[in-house]
Amino acid sequence: MPEAPNPRILDARSLRGLAHPLRIQLLKSLRHDGPATASQLADRLGESSGATSYHLRQLAAHGFVEDDPERGKGRERWWKAAQEGTTFSRELHRSPDPAVRGAADLFLHEIANIHTQELGTWLATSREWPEEWAGSSDMSDFTLQLTPEQLKELNEKMHALINSYHGRSDEGSAQVRLHTHSFPRRPTD
Secondary structure, three states: OOOOOOEEEOOHHHHHHHOOHHHHHHHHHHHHHOOEEHHHHHHHHOOOHHHHHHHHHHHHHOOOEEEOOOOOOOOOOEEEEOOOEEEOOHHHHOOOOHHHHHHHHHHHHHHHHHHHHHHHHHHHHHHHOOHHHHOOOOOOOOOOOOOHHHHHHHHHHHHHHHHOOOOOOOOOOOOOOOOOOOOOOOOOO
8 A cells, every 4th residue: 555655664562652642642743743842842732841751752762753953952852753654554453462452442542533633623713714725625425335355445546646645845735634534334224
């Protein structure tokens, strides 16, 4: 499946290192908003700088964040994301180790919460954007009858299309968040 450049592929150890709500929020902030200090991240996320410092060091120990040597003066330590994205393997969710399954559950639920928050923020602020942006957004859902192989093919094609836009920065562009969710459901009688 095509992926965003430079993804971090989670294994059991790195998943356990990332599976904490604040760590996931810190990594998201560094990936979306760029490098920052622990104090700046504390202000962004409404946390103490002690908590953000501790969790940044934990993320660094697992290779998710690193020092940004181009920034900072004196004792000021700037952090940046070490990768642009994360790849999650469903095998982690089915691990025989209950600690890994628990970390997988926490990670997936936190990502779902982030998606919900981002969509809620867009809905609350869409009137503040020029009409060309508000008119270009989308919130759709579809119900298809597919086999597991067809669902996998559909996801691979969507990822390839989305990744074909990666790295563009044309005049008038803005950072755009795109969520995809595809899963089977049992019909109710």
